[in-house]
Amino acid sequence: MDDRPLFGPFARKGSYSRVQVLDHLFADDRFTALYQETSILPEVDELMLYRRYLQKDDRVLLHGNFSPHLFNLLCAEGYDLHLVEPELNRITGISEKYLNRVYGLSNELIDVMGSGVFDKIVLPGTTIARYSRGELLLFFRNIRHLLTMNGRLLVNIHNADYLKRHVQPIASRRVQDCTLFYGQKVDRDRLIFNTYLKSASDEKVGYVLEHLYETDTLFEFAKLSRYRGRTLYAGKSISILEFDKIG
Amino acid sequence: MIGLTVLSESEGWLHQLDPTDALTTFCEQHRFSMDRYDYDQHTFLDLLDYMDFQEFEHYLFVLRGTGERTLRLVAYLQQRMLHVQFHLINERGDVLFGDPYFLNGTIPLDGMAVHTQPIELQDALMSLFTGVYPDTASREPQPLRHVYVETTDLLDSITPTLFDQMTINSLLYIDQSTRHDLPVIELMSRTPVLLAFSDTLPFSVRDRLATFERSELDAAMQQWHETGVVLNPEQRIGILDYATIAGMPASHRLFIWSDGIYADYGKRILLSIPSDLNVCQLRERQLDDWEALLPIPQLALYPILFQLASAFQGTSQFVTPYSVFELPRTEGKLGPLTMIGIQNKEGCFAFELLTNQLFETDEVFLAILEADQKERFDVLPKRLGTDYEAAIQTYKELIYHG
Secondary structure: OOOOOOOHHHHHHHOOOOOEEEOOHHHOHHHHHHHHHHHOOOOOOHHHHHHHHOOOOOEEEEEOOOOHHHHHHHHHOOOEEEEEOOOHHHOOOOOHHHHHHEEOOHHHHHHHHOOOOEEEEEEOHHHHOOOOHHHHHHHHHHHHHHEEEEEEEEEEEEOHHHHHHOOOOOEEEEEOOEEEEEEEEEEOOEEEEEEEEEOOOOEEEEEEEEEOOOHHHHHHHHHHOOEEEEEEEEOOOEEEEEEEEOO | OEEEEEEEEEOOEEEEOOOOHHHHHHHHHOOEEEOOOOOOOOEHHHHHHHHHHHOOOEEEEEEEOOOOHHHHHHHHHHHHOOOOEEEEEEOOOOEEEOOOOOOOOOOOOOOOOOOOOOOOHHHHHHHHHHOOOOOOOOOOOOOEOEEEEOOHHHHHHOOOHHHHOEEOOOEEEEOOOOOOOHHHHHHHHHOOOEEEEOOOOOOOOHHHEEOOOHHHHHHHHHHHHHHOEEOOOOOOOEEOOHHHHHOOOOOOEEEEEOOEEEOOOOOOOEEEOOOOOOHHHHHHHHOOOOOOOOOHHHHHHHHHHHHHHHOOOOOEEEEOOOOOOOOOOOOOOOOOOOEEEEEEOOEEEEEEOOOOEEEEEOHHHHHHHHHHHOOOHHHHHHHHHHHHHHHHHHHHHHHHHO
């Protein structure tokens, strides 16, 4: 219990025997929806971003944390999108006709599609934030084989300084019969998201650990993994980077 | 656990003050939990939930300056939550509510800036009647902000829980001259809402708004796209029910008339008849609005252009990425739009959207601004001729270094 990254009132709630502690926040749909909503940084219009940087004749792999609405819309516009999403409740809302483009794990994807078939891989900021430094470096190396010879990574990264300066104080939502609380805390280079819900039938806390990265770190990892990169957009809360696979 | 918060009040609007280091240290030494709460985004019910969640035993409000509504809020909380002891003191330490016996020493309040710029009532009424709010971030469920009630006698027919679901910094507007009749007194005793009547301001905000049908607004927006021109010949300060007519997704307001409850002042969207009021259902129905006439960033920009057009004599042509000026229109660059240009018979101007500052400029600046907005710097050497380099340098210094 002590190792769990719960803070303040969330830690107190988590210590009560009646309160269930979810190590995997996405096991609860209500937590998932709240987390997805609070993770959105409105600085960049995602639809415009993908329309601008993806070509319709590109085969594109989206690696996790992608809006079902956006997925449906872009597929309907003719983009050849494929999605790896291990969380079942995060694909709710994807149209049935596009479900054959969704994979639970990268292994499944390779079984169906094979290696070296994607012109672009999109890594959303929330996917990057889930990996520690070592994991991220390995991830960069491991996804190389999914890309074609001239394949590219499109990475958006939530700016660490901005997130540290805009930590969400404890806030709440009432959704139908349920009250949800959430808040963030910075712990060195990690952002801890805590959430709690209470309804007539259950009481739970959950958390997500996000690793904060500067763009320099990603350029360094890219170089070590044999990519060559550039910044496409540098904003206050978000940066968008593009990396070419080398050799 | 003892919670402590410091706030100020201006014309009934509550403002949370940021703690100084001295105050944070004081709280740590006295084992108080320094607390901050967002009165703009949260409702009265949210605040009650929050107090419960935090498991406070005592909660001390420290009011800088004067204010009657804070006292009403504290009394409301105490009435609704018997297991938390609420207290209110002013900056001199005078106890206004409760009995903070646990407080030893003087709370260090020096250096805490009191909010001096009130959220003007006029801004709140503009939001009520136009539906345009400065914060357009989408969240579900959307908080209920401003409510319109035709006459005070309707207050009796409204379930009191509706007012508990308004954000703490929001307005209940009654379309009659000021009165303190029984329905108003009963409401005030139940929920500490902020009230305004038709004569609270010396003029009517509603009368200063333009009226558009949806097809007319659509045509006006097409004109803006094709020519950069936004017409506002009567110099109105906004558009009545703009958010509803334009199909903006945010919906923070309710209109309670004797013949029903509507999503807009113009009674285009009926949500419920008065006797069938279920607040949750009503809010869900409110989301079934019209399709957006334009992408949301453009819908959010248009009222600003319309208001700016009212500040100038004659016709104004605007420089935005979405409209034609010297170059064809675009969908805009990635990231937020920070500046727009204005050209009319009074001259050339630029308007900073983040700071709401207007400054006078010239045609060359507007040409570069448009090229920048549309990522068409390639046209500038021919457009500017020998002045090209100096003009670009001046532009960059202004844009990037203020």
